[in-house]
Amino acid sequence: MKIKVDIGPYKPEPKKIISYKREAPDSFTIRLDWQIEHGPGQFVFCSAPGIGESAISICSDSRNYVDLNIREVGNVTNELGKLQVGDELLVRGPYGTQYPMQDLKGNDFLIIGGGCGVAPLRGVIKYIDGHREDFNDISLFLGFRSPEDALFKDEHEDWDKRHKLFMKFDKMEHENSTACYTGSQGFVTDLVKQEVHDNTNKIAIVCGPPIMIDKTVEILREKGFHDDQIFLSAERLMYCGMARCGRCMIRGKYTCVDGSVFRLDHFEDE
Template identity: 55%
Template sequence: MTTKEEIIKKSPYKPKLVEVIDYHRETNDTFTIKLGWKLKHEPGQFVFCSLPGIGEAPISICSHSDNYVELNIREVGNMTRFLSKIKKGDKLLVRGPYGRAYPMDKFKSHNMIIIGGGSGVAPLKGSVEYISNNRGDFGEVSLFFGFRTPEDVLFRKRLDVWKDEFSMYINFDRVEGKTIYGGKQGFVTERVKEVVGDNKDAIVFICGPPIMIEKVAEILIDKGFDEKQIYISAERLMYCGIGKCGRCMIHGKYTCLDGAVFRYDELKDYKDD
């Protein structure tokens, strides 16, 4: 029998220290940190970052590599504001990975449509990297990304590569002056409506503000897509990541164990639950 000291030593709530190997401002309210953390993970999973005294927050992994973990963070609350002050070379307390990933194996040889809005592009970046690393496994890939303005574009280095590798459609809520990446003014929803054909074979990932997810999904279903072709991400408050604290429950499903990626038919009736 294990003693209680040994049990507590293995506590799942206990984070471990990893090094910040890169820090990079993306826009004026978002930044990306790269952690020297050899973590086996799948696209769509997330980790918890801890700052003792400040708190802990779940952040989705935005890269796909066995050698490092990248996190893209928008400054919205106490925790993220403090995280933004971190520097290259600092140590950060983390635990993870958590969550059910996109079942990428199932999508082999399918066409992929990836739709992201604002900071919702970040969790999708890992899956696009996965597709890029295993390009031969997938059919046609279309990316639809929406940002507020050209200044709010995330991951420019990646987009520079992806614009040649995939079909990429960028939209901005507002364009004053010059646009970039051929981005048009208007919502992602309009672009999806205009560009996406009757593609019965494609798998769709959507991540972004709840209202955007809802509208895009409606448009796709109108176009004849099945609910089972569409995968969406849910965002909830969570404290534990292991199905205990009960905060992230959506109609009986734990976002931390059964999500944050859900198939559209699992969640569609309970978007505000």
């Protein structure tokens, strides 16, 4: 018997690209004409038909549009890099957990990001800017490979005015580059070491490469942070977003539904 299947859960919808901005040599940000309820830290799946689907975190906080920062690092994302304003992109989502901003009111925030891990953190910053009275001091500790690789360069000045922005670069190849507002050579972990003194009423949100997360957590714990004050993002290969494909599992937790935002005391690495 032939059966027509309602493919609902796996069906991506076309959404129009309303702006496109190159951030760095291997990364760009697009804005989609897409109105969805979502929270900071959530992600969507983007399709490049014929190549595949990739999970991309949302880097905005708006009910009117969705911004995605995409690093061209694999087959799908390289294809997505060819998109232009006016094109349609196949997407589905949102998926995953979000930073529980409602429960974190009244705290100081340390927003610590490395490389493309800064993308979902921009969503957090946007959320805080929209609910500024709910939160106290906000410090941004961001690390990139070089000033040229820094994401959201246009916004750094504004971020520094509103909050405290600290930046480090692995390499300062372009010493005279004006591409970047501020920063010096070193690692983001150096900043955490220097600038963080105690854990009083502080929440740390960490997103970046695994080694950077591990080192940062180590330093935060040394500074007296408890695991329930630290949120991290874990990223894995994933195909479904519905706790089925099993690819994103980390010691029994599905990154796609139990994460990708985890409070550290709820997370056990392999």
